Amino acid sequence: MHLDHPERYPQRHSYSAAGPHRPDGSRRALRIGLGGPVGSGKTATVAALCRALRDRLAIAVVTNDIYTREDADFLLRNAVLPAERIAAVETGACPHTAIRDDISANLEAVEELEDRTGPLDLVLVESGGDNLTATFSRGLVDAQVFVIDVAAGDDIPRKGGPGITTADLLVINKTDLAPHVGSDLAGMARDAHVQRGELPVVLTSLRSADGVAPVAEWVLARLAAWRAAPAAAAPTGVPG
Secondary structure: OOOOOOOOOOOOOOOOOOOOEOOOOOEOOEEEEEEOOOOOOHHHHHHHHHHHHOOOOOEEEEEEEOOOOHHHHHHHHOOOOOHHHEEEEEOOOOHHHHHHHOOHHHHHHHHHHHHHHOOOOEEEEEOOOOOOOOOOOOOOOOEEEEEEEHHHOOOHHHHOOHHHHHOOEEEEEOHHHHHHHOOOHHHHHHHHHHHHOOOOEEEOOOOOOOOOHHHHHHHHHHHHHHHHOOOOOOOOOOOO
16 A cells, blocks of 8 residues: 555554445445646546546546546546546645545545446546645555656656655656656656655656556556455455
8 A cells, every 4th residue: 555654654644444345245446546746647647547448447537626627527528438437526725635634525426426336446536736745545545646747857756755655656657758858767767766665667658559558557456456355344244
């Protein structure tokens, strides 16, 4: 889990890890949060994941914006999923408040999607654009992806912060822009691995036909592990 690195950043959450079951005893969807700075490509990554996986999985998305539905509207315009599988949360405050400190609105949105659409395999929760400290509560998501982009500067991985150092997957996006902005991709990858140790890092360009493939493969691996995990948390008398 993305917050299982207490040697670097202490727990700052009032929510414990969410159980793997819905009230009826069925296994709930895997929840993956996507965070990162404004303009890093979070919504584009969500859209690309939906296109890559929607024929194989039942997917829903919750977006977060401070005062608008901009990200949800983008997904709707691009028809990446049926409209009933996209929900928008207007946080009205700093984005990380709704994904880390008071997750109630996001949690309600996730649960309402599952109630409305039936069993889901995967729910993607996209944070509003935030800084390098953005992390998700474990009560909301099971894993976190953090997205940065090369145009923001190739020193970003060196700067660290909980988003970069503790996310389950770090995505260095917009690699196609590197020659135009003078970013050193090899250096960014090297610095990211220094900051993250064994935690994975992928470099992506969503302009490529298969640009989201490494992220999609990681999601599928997480989902396989989620499904294979013991169902010990099922309510008494209810099969997992």
